[in-house]
Amino acid sequence: xxxxxxDRARHAxxxxxAFLVTLKVNGEEHRLNVDARTTLLDALRxxxxxxxxxxxCGLGQCGACTIIVDGxxxxxxxxxxxxxxxxxxxxxxxxxxxxxxxxxxxxIEHDAFQCGYCTxxxxxxxxxLIQEGRTxxxxxxxxxxxxxxxxCGAYTNIVDAIxxxxxxxxxxxxxxxxxxxxxxxxxGREA
Amino acid sequence: xxxxxxxxxxxxxxxxxxxxxxxHARYAAEFDQPDLMHAAMVLSTIxxxxxxxxxxxxxxxxxxxxxxxxxxNAPRLPYAPMxxxxxxDAQGGDQLKVFQDPTIRFNGQPVAVVVAxxxxxxxHAADLVRVSYEHADGHTTFDRARGRAxxxxxxKAGRPADxxxxxxxxxxxxxxxxxxxxxxxxxxxxxxxxxxxxxxxWDGDHLTLHDKTQWPDNDRDEIxxxxxxxxxxxxxxxxxxxxxxxxxxxxxxxxxxxxLAARVVQRPxxxxxxxxxxxxxxxxxxxxxxxxxxxxxxxxxxxxxxxEAFGQTATYEExxxxxxxxxRNTYACPNVRTRYRLIEMNTNSPCPMRSPGVATGMLALExxxxxxxxxxxxxxxxxxLKNYADRDQHKNLPWSSKELRACYRVAAERFGWSERTPxxxxxxxxxxxxxxxxxxxVYPSHRAKASAxxxxxxxxxxxxxxxxxxxxxxxxxxxxxxxxxxxGLPVERVxxxxxxxxxxxxxxxGGSITMASVGTAVQAxxxxxxxxxxxxxxxxxxxxxxxxxxxxxxxxxxxxAGPGGVISFAELMEGLGFDRITAEGxxxxxxxxxxHSSAAFGAVFAEVEVDPDFGTVRxxxxxxxxxxxxxxxxxxxxxxxxxxxxxxxxxxxxxxAEWDERFGRPMNGNLAEYVVPVCADIRSLDVTFVPGEDTIxxxxxxxxxxxxxxxxxxxxxxxxxxxxxxxxxxxxxILPERLLMG
Ligand code: FES
Numbered sequence: 001x002x003x004x005x006x007d008r009a010r011h012a013x014x015x016x017x018a019f020l021v022t023l024k025v026n027g028e029e030h031r032l033n034v035d036a037r038t039t040l041l042d043a044l045r046x047x048x049x050x051x052x053x054x055x056x057c058g059l060g061q062c063g064a065c066t067i068i069v070d071g072x073x074x075x076x077x078x079x080x081x082x083x084x085x086x087x088x089x090x091x092x093x094x095x096x097x098x099x100x101x102x103x104x105x106x107x108i109e110h111d112a113f114q115c116g117y118c119t120x121x122x123x124x125x126x127x128x129l130i131q132e133g134r135t136x137x138x139x140x141x142x143x144x145x146x147x148x149x150x151x152c153g154a155y156t157n158i159v160d161a162i163x164x165x166x167x168x169x170x171x172x173x174x175x176x177x178x179x180x181x182x183x184x185x186x187x188g189r190e191a
Numbered sequence: 192x193x194x195x196x197x198x199x200x201x202x203x204x205x206x207x208x209x210x211x212x213x214x215h216a217r218y219a220a221e222f223d224q225p226d227l228m229h230a231a232m233v234l235s236t237i238x239x240x241x242x243x244x245x246x247x248x249x250x251x252x253x254x255x256x257x258x259x260x261x262x263x264n265a266p267r268l269p270y271a272p273m274x275x276x277x278x279x280d281a282q283g284g285d286q287l288k289v290f291q292d293p294t295i296r297f298n299g300q301p302v303a304v305v306v307a308x309x310x311x312x313x314x315h316a317a318d319l320v321r322v323s324y325e326h327a328d329g330h331t332t333f334d335r336a337r338g339r340a341x342x343x344x345x346x347k348a349g350r351p352a353d354x355x356x357x358x359x360x361x362x363x364x365x366x367x368x369x370x371x372x373x374x375x376x377x378x379x380x381x382x383x384x385x386x387x388x389x390x391x392x393w394d395g396d397h398l399t400l401h402d403k404t405q406w407p408d409n410d411r412d413e414i415x416x417x418x419x420x421x422x423x424x425x426x427x428x429x430x431x432x433x434x435x436x437x438x439x440x441x442x443x444x445x446x447x448x449x450x451l452a453a454r455v456v457q458r459p460x461x462x463x464x465x466x467x468x469x470x471x472x473x474x475x476x477x478x479x480x481x482x483x484x485x486x487x488x489x490x491x492x493x494x495x496x497x498x499e500a501f502g503q504t505a506t507y508e509e510x511x512x513x514x515x516x517x518x519r520n521t522y523a524c525p526n527v528r529t530r531y532r533l534i535e536m537n538t539n540s541p542c543p544m545r546s547p548g549v550a551t552g553m554l555a556l557e558x559x560x561x562x563x564x565x566x567x568x569x570x571x572x573x574x575x576l577k578n579y580a581d582r583d584q585h586k587n588l589p590w591s592s593k594e595l596r597a598c599y600r601v602a603a604e605r606f607g608w609s610e611r612t613p614x615x616x617x618x619x620x621x622x623x624x625x626x627x628x629x630x631x632x633v634y635p636s637h638r639a640k641a642s643a644x645x646x647x648x649x650x651x652x653x654x655x656x657x658x659x660x661x662x663x664x665x666x667x668x669x670x671x672x673x674x675x676x677x678x679g680l681p682v683e684r685v686x687x688x689x690x691x692x693x694x695x696x697x698x699x700x701g702g703s704i705t706m707a708s709v710g711t712a713v714q715a716x717x718x719x720x721x722x723x724x725x726x727x728x729x730x731x732x733x734x735x736x737x738x739x740x741x742x743x744x745x746x747x748x749x750x751x752a753g754p755g756g757v758i759s760f761a762e763l764m765e766g767l768g769f770d771r772i773t774a775e776g777x778x779x780x781x782x783x784x785x786x787h788s789s790a791a792f793g794a795v796f797a798e799v800e801v802d803p804d805f806g807t808v809r810x811x812x813x814x815x816x817x818x819x820x821x822x823x824x825x826x827x828x829x830x831x832x833x834x835x836x837x838x839x840x841x842x843x844x845x846x847x848a849e850w851d852e853r854f855g856r857p858m859n860g861n862l863a864e865y866v867v868p869v870c871a872d873i874r875s876l877d878v879t880f881v882p883g884e885d886t887i888x889x890x891x892x893x894x895x896x897x898x899x900x901x902x903x904x905x906x907x908x909x910x911x912x913x914x915x916x917x918x919x920x921x922x923x924x925i926l927p928e929r930l931l932m933g
Contacts, residue, residue, distance in 0.1 A: 037311040046310065051221035052214015054433070056384040057466040061862040064384055092214035100212065108208035111830045114663030116211030117385040117433025123212060139871075146869040149862060151384050151434050152663050153837025154830060155873040 019082050025050065026094025034081045040074075041065045043081035044091060052092035052120045056149070063148030066121040066128075067091050073128035075147075092120035095127065102165040103127050110161035114152035122148045126162045135162060198675035198682050202826035206682070207431075207667045216431045219403040220388035224459035227390070228257060230452045231313035232445065232462070233303035233320045234471065235295045238537035238855030239329025242293040242302060246321040250305055253319060255312030257456045261303040265290035265451065269419030277409050279440040279699055281540055282344035283509025289444045290451070295324065296507045297537045298856040299471025301444060306452045306460055329537035330506070331855035333478055338501050338532030341511045350511035350531060350548075354519065356584070357526030362495035366486025369495070370562045374483065374555040375922040377847030378503065378857070379476040381544050382867060383662075385433020386469055389449035392459035399426045402446055405439040406699040407658050411692045413442035414450055429690040432662035432700075436838075437543035438473045439662070440701045445472050470860035474542025475848065477503035479514060479551045483559035486526075491569050491577040493524040498556060504533045505540040512548030513635075517556050519585035520788070521633055522578040527585075537855050543701065545838060546898040549634055550905070554842070554923065557630035557906030561913065570613065571629055571910065572603055583788035591787035591887035592894075594818035595631070598794040601879050602816035603629075606796035615917035624801040626915025632793030632815070632903035636885075636894040638707040638780050639698035645674065645716035646773040647724065651749065651761030653678055655687040655716070659697030659709045663834075664897055665827030666705055670713050672823055673891065677717035679746045680760070695775060703791070703895025706823060708778065711889050716776025721746050723774045724763070733766050778889075787887055791894040793817035795836075795903045799911040806927030808912055810840055812875035813904065820885040820894035828896050832878040835900020840868045843905035844924050 017036040022029055025048060032047050039058075044050045044067075053076055056064030060078040067076045068090040095101045103126050106112070113119040125148050126135075135141045141159050150158065210216040235242075247259040270288050280286070289301050303320050307313035330337065340352035363369055390401040398420070404410040407427040415422035432439060449462035464472050479502045486495030498518035504510045515529040546553075564571040576599060582589055603609070611627040612618055618625040643657035655674045661667050667687050675682045688694065695716075697709050725744040728736050728751065739753040746752070750759035764772075783789070794816050800809045813836045822828050845866040848857035859865045884892035905923060912930065913919050920929045 035309060035311045037315075038309075042310060045221070049223055050214070051217065054218075054385070055220070055463070056386065057862050059466060059861055059863070061466075062384055092212075096213055100209070104212040107212050108204050111205065111826050113208075113211060114665070114827075114830055114834060115383070115385070115432060115434040116207070116216055116663070117218060117383070119211050120214045142871045142873075146871040149384060149867060149869060151382055151436070151838075151867065152830075153834035153868070153873075155837060155868075155870045156833055156876050157830065158870065 021082055021085050023081065023084060023089060024087065025089045026091060036080070036082055038081045039077050040079045040081050040084050041076035044076060050091050050093050054117055054120055056118070063125060064118050064121040066124040066148065068124055068128050071131070073125055092124060095123065101127065102168065103162065106161040106165040110157045110164060112157040112161040113154050118148060118150045122150065122158055130166060135166060198672040199823050201672065201824065203668055203672055203682055203824055205665055205668045205827065206671050218385050218431050218433045219390065219401050219429060220461060220463045222390055222401040224390060224392055227459045227461055228306050228308060228456055229310040229313045230449060230460050230462040231305050231317035232301045232448060232468065233317050233322070234468065235298055235300040235302050237295055237324050237326055238298040238331050240295045240324045240327040242295065242322055243325050244323040245303060247303065249319040250316040253312065253316040255308040256305060256316045258306045258452070259303060259320065260290060260452060260455055262290045262293050267291065268417055271416045271419050273416055278348065279406065279409065279701070281508035281510040282348045283342040284507050287444050287507060289447050297471070297505065297539050298854055299539055301448055301472070304448050304452050306456050329855065330535060331537055331852045333503060333534055333536065335480065335501050335534065338534050341531060341533055342509055345509060345511040349513060353530050355528040359495045359497050359526040359528035362526035363484055363486040363497060366494050367489045368563070368566050369484065369486040370559060370566050371484040372559060372562060372921055374481045374558060376479045376551050376554055377923060378478040378850060379544060379842065379846050380470055380848060380865060381436045381438035381475070382469065382862065382865065383434030383436060383438060386464045386466060387439065387443065387445065387473055388461065388463040389446045390459060390461045391450040391453035393453055393457070396420060397424045398450060399428065400446070400450065401428050403432055403435070403439050404429050404442065405432065405435050405660050405662055405701050407660065407690055407692050408696055409699065410442045410446065414446060417447050418450065427692045429660060432660055435662045436545040437547060437701060440543055440699055443473050466862060467860040470848070470857050471539045474540055476544035477510070477512070477541035479503065481555040483555050485559050485563045487563060487567060491567050491574050493522055493578045494526060496522070496524050496527045498552070499530040500552065501532050501534055503536055503538065503541060505538055506535045508540040509533060510541045512551065514548040514552040516635065517549055517552045517633060520580060520583045521556065521631060523580045523584060524578065546634055546901040549898065550842065550901050553630070553633065553902050554906050557903055558909055558921070561628065561910040562919065572599060572608060575599065575631055586788050588786065588788040591783060591789040592820060592883055592885040593792060594881045594883045595792040595794070597881040598792055598816040598818055601881055602794040602796050602814050605816070605877055605879060606814040608796060615914055620800065624803055624915040626799045626801065626911035626913065627796065628907045628910030628914055629794065629796045630903035630906040630910060632795050632899055634703060634791050634895065634898040634902050636707065636789040636791055636888060637702055637704050638889055639704055640777070640779040641697050641708040641712035642695035642775060642777045643709065643712040643716040644695050644773055644775050645720040646771050647720060647760055647764065649764045649770050651759055651764060652684045652686065653680055655685065655713055656694040657689060657697045657709055657712065658692055658694040659705060660690050660700035662700060664705070664831050665824060666700070668827055669706060669823045670710065673710050673713045674717050677714050678721065680749050684749065703898045706893040707889045707891065707895065710823070710891050710893060711778035712776050714891060715778050716774055719774035719776045720772065724772060727767055728763070731767060735766055783887055789885065789888040789894065791817065791819045791896070791899040793899055793903065795907040797907040797911045799908060799915050801912065801915045806930040808844055808925060808930070810874070810908060812877065814877040816879045816881055817899060818881050818883045819896050819899065820883050820888065821892035822880050823893060825880065828880065829878045831896045832900040833876040835897065836876050836904050837868050837873055838901050839904020840872060840908065842923065843908035847924055
């Protein structure tokens with residue numbers, strides 16, 4: 001017979017190995033209790049209800065969960081929430097600043113998606129790569145975007161969109177400077 | 192405002208684009224529910240046998256766990272038989288009934304589910320469940336000797352065991368030139384980037400399902416039968432689907448698992464398949480082995496086509512495909528014989544995957560046509576034109592439209608086919624062997640009964656609702672265009688809602704039928720709305736409307752035209768004192784499939800670049816020209832075609848389940864080892880639509896796109912590899928080792 005021990009189960013609502021963490025996401029601080037095993041991805045999606053960051057594999061193989069942490073592209077399924085306290089976390093929801101980010105706009109214009117499920121990850125990777133100055137040729141874009149799978153096969157449109165965003169909305173040199181600064185800051189912190 | 196007078200045919204950017212690029216579009220797993228609990232499944236680890244013991248004590252006492260459900264304690268479910276299984280299900284055998292008995296039918300079958308407060312707790316506890324089995328003999332090898340004819344259900348569903356016109360074997364024997372070869376196509380997995388997920392929530396005997404599905408209405412029917420409840424008590428919500436390609440046509444056992452778990456714990460439950468589980472808890476394109484023999488006169492006229500296929504199916508269910516459809520009607524030939532056999536294996540059930548059956552059949556047929564062209568010393572394109580089918584000879588019907596000749600011409604020109612030197616290994620660039628190959632693309636066009644509701648709101652904007660889905664092709668956008676054009680409104684003033692069983696009935700979002708089915712229903716609903724409105728205007732005593740009553744109403748520029756200009760919808764609604772007015776529209780297939788055969792057509796040309804030392808193949812470009820009837824949105828239609836080309840690259844060169852015959856399961860159930868095309872694999876993809884309109888097939892004149900986009904692509908690539916290297920690899924995907932050792 002099926003037994004459901006409601007009292008005991010309710011008692012266990014608090015996750016085991018719970019940690020109180022503060023996550024700074026899109027400029028806003030959130031205090032929450034997480035299980036030590038909670039990935040940053042699951043914390044964003046299930047706890048903060050920022051479901052724009054997508055879960056495609058949970059193994060770091062598809063890129064759908066790509067976000068930017070302290071200026072670097074990170075697959076959020078391969079890092080734990082507790083490891084990301086005090087860091088600047090940017091998700092797809094934090095990209096538009098009043099108007100759409102140039103990469104978001106270019107994705108719409110170039111139809112750089114169909115189902116849209118890989119799209120937030122593609123966009124975050126593209127934004128990160130442009131900032132890092134790693135989008136200097138079609139081949140470089142293709143190579144560096146290859147960690148973001150698109151099963152709908154929008155790759156050619158994605159490459160066109162990224163080039164268009166660079167041409168019309170984003171100055172890669174300026175972005176490069178920002179990236180260098182971010183890396184320098186990072187190095188400073190680690191030192 | 193820039194108002195396109197004609198919304199249909201415009202490259203309108205996706206209306207759901209802003210939501211998708213900002214992460215606001217909500218997919219099945221993303222609907223927050225109060226007190227949501229999480230489920231994790233335990234799957235069988237043997238292919239065949241019986242559970243002798245299932246130890247759940249450790250799992251039950253793990254923190255946060257509310258229930259561990261197995262066949263020993265699960266409520267008995269009615270699984271009421273349906274009068275007729277929906278066409279998306281296997282048409283033979285019996286569906287898997289979860290947790291109803293201890294029998295193991297395949298490796299990866301759900302044997303338990305753990306429900307806990309958090310995902311981490313559920314996953315951990317699922318690891319603690321121990322299952323003991325008694326092994327039974329099963330079938331984990333693909334053994335042609337066990338091939339058997341499909342059962343009556345599949346015969347009736349258009350998967351016949353044997354067909355013949357003329358005498359193909361005799362014609363083959365006496366043919367001036369002939370080829371006879373065997374082809375293998377690997378088991379492929381859909382691998383949509385969104386994993387399948389279900390959130391189930393009961394309120395008394397009312398069930399809400401947020402589910403990944405290509406057919407909300409059938410999802411509801413299926414679960415109603417499983418639980419023996421009225422379908423009116425089930426509400427399925429599925430506004431966005433993160434790709435599916437056929438994997439979400441039918442309702443899989445895990446949806447039942449989620450609903451069952453939620454009923455046991457009396458709280459909403461979310462069950463999200465892991466990527467690995469997506470290899471056994473849903474379907475796949477079955478491993479298929481084929482023989483094709485072709486005979487021709489010296490001038491290339493086909494005299495014999497023999498195509499035989501062995502497809503893989505499960506032991507409990509019989510899934511069959513239309514693999515041999517193309518053999519019967521793609522080319523004109525007086526003698527055609529087909530033979531279809533199924534091989535039962537201890538595996539989860541296969542299911543349709545983009546261009547189901549047809550992609551598989553075309554892979555073999557179009558490779559064989561290339562082999563015949565080589566044997567004839569004839570240009571492969573010439574050979575196709577020589578045997579052009581002006582009628583559907585299998586059904587003995589004329590085509591409702593066919594612009595395939597134009598497709599061949601346009602694609603060949605854009606590709607530069609005339610620059611090809613026919614000798615294999617005769618073209619080189621930078622030390623690489625270059626090959627040009629081509630193939631025909633075809634996919635039959637169908638339509639089904641559909642309905643939609645059109646509402647005009649007080650502000651003069653329109654709202655369209657239908658239960659259909661949009662898994663990516665752009666249903667939201669194309670339906671908006673159909674409505675805008677019918678109502679004479681700019682697209683910005685039309686809003687559309689999809690994917691909810693509270694909305695008017697829509698058929699399955701698959702088989703490329705959506706535009707011809709739901710599109711015509713949207714058109715009918717908008718027309719009905721205008722007719723209703725005209726009636727109300729005629730009856731209105733309002734003097735301001737008097738001028739608009741004469742003659743046939745003319746709707747344009749966002750309102751009703753009269754002698755003094757246009758009165759806008761908003762003014763009309765105001766004058767009539769209405770908040771909203773709604774009309775429903777239906778569409779259904781007519782007699783057209785009795786008088787005509789309908790299909791979308793295309794021609795695909797591919798260039799490959801082969802490294803002669805390593806056997807690696809790159810595809811610098813693919814060019815396709817397509818006859819899809821009227822093009823509603825060239826932007827989104829193009830995306831469907833390039834998407835098909837990308838999946839074709841996968842089918843030709845990369846994708847295969849690495850099957851472990853010892854355990855009867857794929858070894859590479861993840862996205863690093865099951866290799867799909869990535870951005871760096873794809874360079875130039877060129878798509879053209881040839882002019883066409885098929886108003887015999889349906890009033891909108893559309894055919895279908897998605898399936899067509901994959902058809903023929905992998906054969907064109909394989910043929911290009913032959914041209915580059917002189918090696919014919921007949922086992923797909925064409926891996927470097929197969930090419931080097933071939
Ligand atoms: S848009 Fe569907 S997976 Fe990329």
